[in-house]
Amino acid sequence: STKGNLAVLSLPAMVKGGNPTSDFVHLCSGLDAMLIEDNAKDRLKTCCLALSLALPALCHVSIDLVQGWYHILEKLPSGSGKGFVMPIAMKCCIQAGLLHRQELTVYLESLLIALNVSEVFLEDESFAAVGVSCLVSSPLETDLPKLLQSIVTSDTKSFDATGRAAAILALCATLGTIPTFPVLAIDESSVLDPPQLRPRVQKQSIASSVQLFDKLASDFSVDRSTRESAMIALGILSSMREKRNHVSLAFTGAQSEQKSYVFSPSQGVQLAGIPRAANETLVRRVLDYMTGYITDLPSSSSDFSRRYTLLMLLSSLTEISLPMQYARLIEFLLHESQGEVQVACLSLLSSQIQPGVRAGDDRGDFVGIVLNIGQLPLPSFNALLGSSEARVGYFTCVANSLPKIPTGAV
Numbered sequence: 001s002t003k004g005n006l007a008v009l010s011l012p013a014m015v016k017g018g019n020p021t022s023d024f025v026h027l028c029s030g031l032d033a034m035l036i037e038d039n040a041k042d043r044l045k046t047c048c049l050a051l052s053l054a055l056p057a058l059c060h061v062s063i064d065l066v067q068g069w070y071h072i073l074e075k076l077p078s079g080s081g082k083g084f085v086m087p088i089a090m091k092c093c094i095q096a097g098l099l100h101r102q103e104l105t106v107y108l109e110s111l112l113i114a115l116n117v118s119e120v121f122l123e124d125e126s127f128a129a130v131g132v133s134c135l136v137s138s139p140l141e142t143d144l145p146k147l148l149q150s151i152v153t154s155d156t157k158s159f160d161a162t163g164r165a166a167a168i169l170a171l172c173a174t175l176g177t178i179p180t181f182p183v184l185a186i187d188e189s190s191v192l193d194p195p196q197l198r199p200r201v202q203k204q205s206i207a208s209s210v211q212l213f214d215k216l217a218s219d220f221s222v223d224r225s226t227r228e229s230a231m232i233a234l235g236i237l238s239s240m241r242e243k244r245n246h247v248s249l250a251f252t253g254a255q256s257e258q259k260s261y262v263f264s265p266s267q268g269v270q271l272a273g274i275p276r277a278a279n280e281t282l283v284r285r286v287l288d289y290m291t292g293y294i295t296d297l298p299s300s301s302s303d304f305s306r307r308y309t310l311l312m313l314l315s316s317l318t319e320i321s322l323p324m325q326y327a328r329l330i331e332f333l334l335h336e337s338q339g340e341v342q343v344a345c346l347s348l349l350s351s352q353i354q355p356g357v358r359a360g361d362d363r364g365d366f367v368g369i370v371l372n373i374g375q376l377p378l379p380s381f382n383a384l385l386g387s388s389e390a391r392v393g394y395f396t397c398v399a400n401s402l403p404k405i406p407t408g409a410v
Helices: 002-009 011-017 024-029 038-058 063-075 086-095 101-117 123-136 144-153 161-175 203-217 224-239 282-291 304-316 326-336 339-352 364-374 378-384 388-404
Strands: none
Touching: 011 063, 024 063, 038 063, 038 086, 063 086, 086 101, 086 123, 101 123, 101 144, 123 144, 123 161, 144 161, 144 203, 161 203, 161 224, 203 224, 304 339, 326 339, 326 364, 339 364, 339 388, 364 378, 364 388
């Protein structure tokens, strides 16, 4: 309808303002089926992939905008990239009470039927089926793995190189999560989670998939895209680990033990295990002075002298490569300080993970602080980083952390 099309055209302004009109959802639900020009499909796929990352955050702005997006995605044709984001939109709608799980089951059945009867590979339907099956139960409890495996091994010419490569990725995602694509890790909390095996996955299923991917990766009679996708799938499978409860994501892959770097005021921070600099060195004196402030952090404006001293001490450490154990001290200060002191802590944290300066050192514990803060719910995040300066400092740490994130967490 014309009104529905106008609703789509006005969508960017509504998202930017965060305030949709009262009839926005109704107008979107009345949209006609959309047609996408062939030369625009690749751009639309990119937009859908970006939307899959942004849509959960949009829930905190306006659930009406999410519901409007859901209706728009329903009208997109197959091959537009809607499979990347449709399950994400459905998950948001379920959390808001706008959809029921029975509707997911019906939608999943329609996807499996489409994959089973189609003579061409349906990329959107396969990715959407993986995502929706995770919301319903598990891909392993459906016919999806068998369907995808038949596509990967099929000699039918209608399954082109791009389609077969995507089928390999989707088949890999039935065994475990691929957080790089949110729709393939829809049951995980963050795109920075490491790949994890799905619950109740059988060793035989993994072994058969590894055998298939290994064969395709070394078969020069198949196209290059298929070989490269098979090699990528082998790499993803090799990095998958069994899913654990309450895993600290920053340390999965690098260390097996679970760690907690959040300290309560009653606990304080234990300094006994933190390495000390050599006696009679400037670094030793700076660290000794700084640790003396931990039991009584200066925060009031009247305590300017002590607060200024602590700021100078923190700033003086930014050119030093601190041992990993000092991550505990920095995180303690981040949680217990505020204002300028907290900003100085973030600057120190950023200096410890800055790319290039300490490329040869293991900075995993410092990067872990950044990842753990990033996983906080929005109210907790705002409560921890109360000032705009602190939030800017944190996102500087995020930028510096990206090259340092452990391989298993990418």
